Amino acid sequence: MTNKLFVFIIILFFIAVLFTAYHLFIQKELPKDINQNPPLGNQQIKCLDCNIILISVDTLRADHVGTYGYLKPTTPNIDKFANQAYVFENAYASSPWTLPSHTSMLTGFYPQKFHAELPTDILPENALTIAEILSENGYKTVAFSTGAFITRNQGFAQGFATFNELQNWQDAQEISQKSINWLNQNQKSKFFLFIHSFHTHDPYSPQDQFIKKIDSDYQGYLNSINISQIVDINTSKTNLSEYEKRRIVSLYDAEIAELDNYFGQFFKTLEDLKLMENTIIIITSDHGEEFGEHGGFAIHSYSLYDELLRIPLIIKIGDQLNHKRIQNLVSLVDIVPTILNIINPKSPILSDGQSLVGTFNNEFNNKAVYSETASSKQYMLQVIEEGENKIVKGTFQPKTRDNTQILPKAKMVRENNYKLISNFNGSLELYDLANDPNESNNLINSLPQIKENLIKKINSY
Structure with missing residues (x-):
């Protein structure tokens, strides 16, 4: 080889290196410790180019849903849907409150990776979301959110062509109707629809018909409860009888029943538009709620017991009517890799989680699940008392936090x-x-x- 040819080859090599480095630089940065987890199980369970609907019901305990064994009539429409779907008995939230759990739900990573752990935190731009991945693969992406924290200001609009923030947090009818209207107008598109409903979050003020459905024998005065009352209960400023505490649980259940009523209308629309046949539908929650089991009442975020972490996870894949109850331990971080595995089984899966496709085929994955919170009880009561008023008034301002700051945390692992x-x-x-x-x-x-x-x-x- 001549010296000139050798020099020419070296120059070409360095040009290639610089070209590659440039493209890596301009792309969205990914976490340095990404796991490439291979999909589990055989690849027959797939739904190539299917639409995707991901519904997050804020503050929904698994054990208050009929298909998970609850005896009160809270969720007849969800239960009917679950009878044609995969139901995960041991699904865990990655945090006992909204922002960090949705970080996991929409990125496939535990919240600490993106420092999305405090109410003022922002999901950073280097967090690659499922909406961004799907948008780059030809999906029309839209979100409807009625909840605090899951907002454009806090980074959750990344990847959504349209991100709708509804002002009335607890208007289940509004978010249902807007979602239905969007489906009617976009039924022929390949789409990803994300719905986050805050309806089952406190304060509780359900319609009378749903209160009577849940608690028809009640003889007291309590037909709603607001944020200030909840703070007073948890700071011992108000002492309720056991009868009134049970009433508050009934108000929570009535909120679930009210939301489920609109689920019925939403499902009917999907059937009328024949979208059930080519759509992956996932129903889950970001966390549960505590009702005195371990000290708190109608409150969450600071402890890691199962009433706060065990959530529903129900997955229906297109026209497949495979009802199965799955006992595996699973997590919110598993949702993104599962979606990607179903729509494109050969795609690499970058996530802290793992595709659940194998569990559909009876494959047992003996893995551990994790959860954490950086929000102590004292801190969260202050946020509830002061911060939620700012959120309601539109004056709440998230901020970028110093990522080197070490936060005190509570952590959980289950194996x-x-x-x-x-x-x-x-x-x-x-x-x-x-x-x-x-x-x-x-x-x-x-x-x-x-x-x-x-x-x-x-x-x-």
Whole structure:
């Protein structure tokens, strides 16, 4: 090889390197520790080029949904839908409140990766969302959100061609009707529709017909409850009888029933437009709610018990009517890789989660699930009392946080039937959920090997 030819080859090599580096630089930055998780199971479960509807019902406990065993008539329409879908019995939120859990739901990563952990945090531009991925692959992307935090100001409009923020948080009729109108106008498009309903979040003020449906025998005065009353209950300024506490739970259930009524109208529209046949529909939640099980009442965000973390996850794939109840531990971080796997089974999956396609085919994946919160009870009560008024008035301003700031956190890991909680103060709790589903018997001093194994996992998370 002549010296000139050698020099020419070296020059071409450096040009190629610079060209590649340039394109990597101008693209949206991805986290440096991305996992490329291969899809599980066989690839027969697919829905190429199907539409996608992802519905997030804020503050919906799995154990208050009929298909998960609840006895009150809260969700007849969701239950009917679930009878033709995959129902995940052990789905966990990645945080006990809205912003971080939606970060996981829409990116496939745990919230700490993007420092989306406080009410004032912003989902950064380098967070690649499912809407961005689908938009780049020919999908028309639209969102309807009625909730605080899931807003354009806090970064959640990334990838959506249209991002609708509805002003009335708890108007289930409005978000349902606007979504239906959009479907009627765009039924022939290949689309991704994301709906976030805040209807089941406090305050509770359901319509009379749904209160009577849930709690027809009530003889008291309490037909609604506002934010200030909830703060007073949780700061011991107000003492309610057990009868009135049960009434508040009924108000919550009535809000669920009211929302479910509009689910029925939404599902009918999908059937009338024949969209059920070529649409992946996912119903889930970002977290649950606490009603006195571990101290708080009609409040969430600061503790990591199952009433706050165990959420519904129901997936229907096009015209496939495969009803199956799946026991695997799964997480909100699994939603993005599952969607991508179903619409394009050969695509690489970049996520903290894993495609759930294998679980549809009875594949058992013995994995751990994690959750965390940086919001203590005192901090969140202050946010509720002061911050929500700012949100309602439109004066709430998120801000970019110093990412080197170390936040005190509470963390949770569950593997198989054992669950470890590391609290803000450093104390530990260990529960055997198979024998103690209410998390009332702390086994931290009784099971040293399990404790050490879960401590290692939670420290490496």
